[in-house]
Amino acid sequence: MAKKKFNIDALWKVERLGAPSLCPDGAQAVCALSRYDMAENKGQTSLWLLSTLGGQPRALTHAGEKDAQPRFSPRGDLIGFVAKREQEGRKDDEPQFYVIPPDGGEARRVGHVATGVEAFKWFPDGKRVALISWVRPELKGAAAQAKAHKAFKARKETGYATSEATYRYWDHFIPQGRVPHLLVLDLSTGKTTDLFEGTAYELTRCDPDAHAFDISPDGRRIVFAQDPSPLKPVDARLALTEIDLRSRRFTEVARDPEWDFGHPRYSPDGDHVAFTASHQGRKHTMPRQLAVCPRSGGRWDVVSAEWDHEVDGPLHWEEDGQAVLFIAEQRGRSHLWRFDLPDRRAEIVVEGGTLSSFDKTAGTLVTLGDTADHPSRLHAHLPGEAPRRIESFNDALLGGYAFGAHEERWITGALGDKVQMWVFYPPGFDKKKKYPVLHTIHGGPHTAPGDHWHYRWNYKLFASQGYVVINVNYHGSSSFGNAFLDSITHRWGELELQDIEAATDWVLKQPWADRRRVFATGGSYGGYMVAWMNGHVKPGRYAAYVCHAGCYDWTAMFADDAYAWHAKELGAWYWNDQAKVNAQSPHAFAGAMKTPTLVIHGALDYRVPDQQGLAYYNTLKALGVEARLLWFPDENHWILKPRNSKLWHEEFFGWLAAHDPGPKKKA
Numbered sequence: 001m002a003k004k005k006f007n008i009d010a011l012w013k014v015e016r017l018g019a020p021s022l023c024p025d026g027a028q029a030v031c032a033l034s035r036y037d038m039a040e041n042k043g044q045t046s047l048w049l050l051s052t053l054g055g056q057p058r059a060l061t062h063a064g065e066k067d068a069q070p071r072f073s074p075r076g077d078l079i080g081f082v083a084k085r086e087q088e089g090r091k092d093d094e095p096q097f098y099v100i101p102p103d104g105g106e107a108r109r110v111g112h113v114a115t116g117v118e119a120f121k122w123f124p125d126g127k128r129v130a131l132i133s134w135v136r137p138e139l140k141g142a143a144a145q146a147k148a149h150k151a152f153k154a155r156k157e158t159g160y161a162t163s164e165a166t167y168r169y170w171d172h173f174i175p176q177g178r179v180p181h182l183l184v185l186d187l188s189t190g191k192t193t194d195l196f197e198g199t200a201y202e203l204t205r206c207d208p209d210a211h212a213f214d215i216s217p218d219g220r221r222i223v224f225a226q227d228p229s230p231l232k233p234v235d236a237r238l239a240l241t242e243i244d245l246r247s248r249r250f251t252e253v254a255r256d257p258e259w260d261f262g263h264p265r266y267s268p269d270g271d272h273v274a275f276t277a278s279h280q281g282r283k284h285t286m287p288r289q290l291a292v293c294p295r296s297g298g299r300w301d302v303v304s305a306e307w308d309h310e311v312d313g314p315l316h317w318e319e320d321g322q323a324v325l326f327i328a329e330q331r332g333r334s335h336l337w338r339f340d341l342p343d344r345r346a347e348i349v350v351e352g353g354t355l356s357s358f359d360k361t362a363g364t365l366v367t368l369g370d371t372a373d374h375p376s377r378l379h380a381h382l383p384g385e386a387p388r389r390i391e392s393f394n395d396a397l398l399g400g401y402a403f404g405a406h407e408e409r410w411i412t413g414a415l416g417d418k419v420q421m422w423v424f425y426p427p428g429f430d431k432k433k434k435y436p437v438l439h440t441i442h443g444g445p446h447t448a449p450g451d452h453w454h455y456r457w458n459y460k461l462f463a464s465q466g467y468v469v470i471n472v473n474y475h476g477s478s479s480f481g482n483a484f485l486d487s488i489t490h491r492w493g494e495l496e497l498q499d500i501e502a503a504t505d506w507v508l509k510q511p512w513a514d515r516r517r518v519f520a521t522g523g524s525y526g527g528y529m530v531a532w533m534n535g536h537v538k539p540g541r542y543a544a545y546v547c548h549a550g551c552y553d554w555t556a557m558f559a560d561d562a563y564a565w566h567a568k569e570l571g572a573w574y575w576n577d578q579a580k581v582n583a584q585s586p587h588a589f590a591g592a593m594k595t596p597t598l599v600i601h602g603a604l605d606y607r608v609p610d611q612q613g614l615a616y617y618n619t620l621k622a623l624g625v626e627a628r629l630l631w632f633p634d635e636n637h638w639i640l641k642p643r644n645s646k647l648w649h650e651e652f653f654g655w656l657a658a659h660d661p662g663p664k665k666k667a
């Protein structure tokens, strides 16, 4: 039977797997699975149990709207997770900690944290968990927190008052007057103890998660990353601190104002701590490297200093304490690596595509990874065996659709450097025919998508609409070494444009490219690039642009949540050198803009505030340049609701079609 053309409705039928957690003997894994309903316009996330030894996955929970962060207890007798549920006549108004036995039955809430549970980690004894909750630091005791939180939620005022440098992050405001503390929850009593109560300690205010701390193997200590500065800026230099749970004494493990530390993990013997370390005092573009130090403090050692890659957390010690596992990018892909500590050498353990998560226990490794051809899949890697896929979610769905091929190419870009370009062909591609070409310019700029399944910029979905899709990992992209990433610093727009234009030149030399039908689109930094192109590329080279959540005016961008980074990247604060900032800012070149542009923005986007898109759209209208605006009052940087995503795709491809002269008529 002929395969269908992949479309946005099919993309939203894809079931999305979350990070896996293995049981102590490695025989089972639990993960979250998210499903979406276009008609209902919403998603639902439940927990699934999978065998690493074969057999079909089994749904573990059904009742929750969004059961998240499942983790096996150290004894394997329970699975802990975070959820907002209605149970025993009580509706959670904040996410709570739940447990469920792996052989099924009903999940039960453990205790009640009035200010909610953000994330958790099991204690080795399986009788307690350490959890993160946003509390009012001036109060003492759970009852006072509950009383204050209830009063705050009942207030009639809506104003948000703050004196903090960091008050919002990506798409949400930092909870007013609250900071993230570490609490211990005793499963037998449901009682919590706030470990930071009465102190100035707190975890990062920028999306604190379970990798911001670790519990020692003997359960007596917790090491956590914290910002010693009272200002708590978004570009903080975190230090590592340890609390002894019996004495409640805090001791410094690693701190250096030149460095930013994160993702602490105790070694199996508890004597050392591995962590990520970025030499921010040297330059803001310095990568996260792997470091290790004695738990008792003393000199820490950047063991991956000679390895020109960026280490992603979380870190995972091998059981022998001789190596650390982590995910890191390399040339537009991301792999699972093993870093041998004595040899200071990294080797790939599992190759991506794009690996996003893993867990290892009792010699069994489980990985979660995708490629441009398929969404995330779970594989078990048992000693001496070939990797085995342990689920088949989406196979039946995707098997009914036709997908084109994709390839990695290298072109000569700016500075004469080799630059990676990914090319995604439409199904049934025939090089003797002519095709429209669609640039999808990635964001960041310090990212490097490539062999990856994305839920908005899905290369295969875009190619299925009949385009040859191009993704250039331009200068400034990650995964090609620090010099390449840092090459654009203080000159944003310059080298990236040369790379994108070199790619278009390559395209125009291809017999299958229809030079009348070349389009450029991009999101965030990619949106910045298409706005930049509108002021710098000869009109007519591109038939039309699409600018999603694009940075347009770097001075006005100071309203974003990342303003602390601007001077480091652009080379000046706008009030000190407006010319230098304007020289990298699309708005300063508006007079040259002539190419029709669809502008898309979400009102809840605080990384690139929607005024950026509105200003760009208004400017094009004032210039008499053909433009269209798609604005979402209830979306952030990413357009997460199914029906809004479908509208995004309809407007996106409708805009391209409206500016597509179509295939040349045969003479």
Ligand SMILES: CSCC[C@H](NC=O)C(=O)N[C@@H](Cc1ccccc1)C(=O)O
Residues within 6 Å of the ligand: 442, 443, 444, 445, 446, 447, 523, 524, 525, 526, 551, 560, 562, 565, 569, 607, 608
């Ligand atoms: C370097 S500051 C921005 C951090 C982050 N980039 C990672 O590579 C990011 O949020 N990038 C935005 C674009 C942007 C750049 C500078 C300031 C605000 C937003 C993105 O592309 O998503």
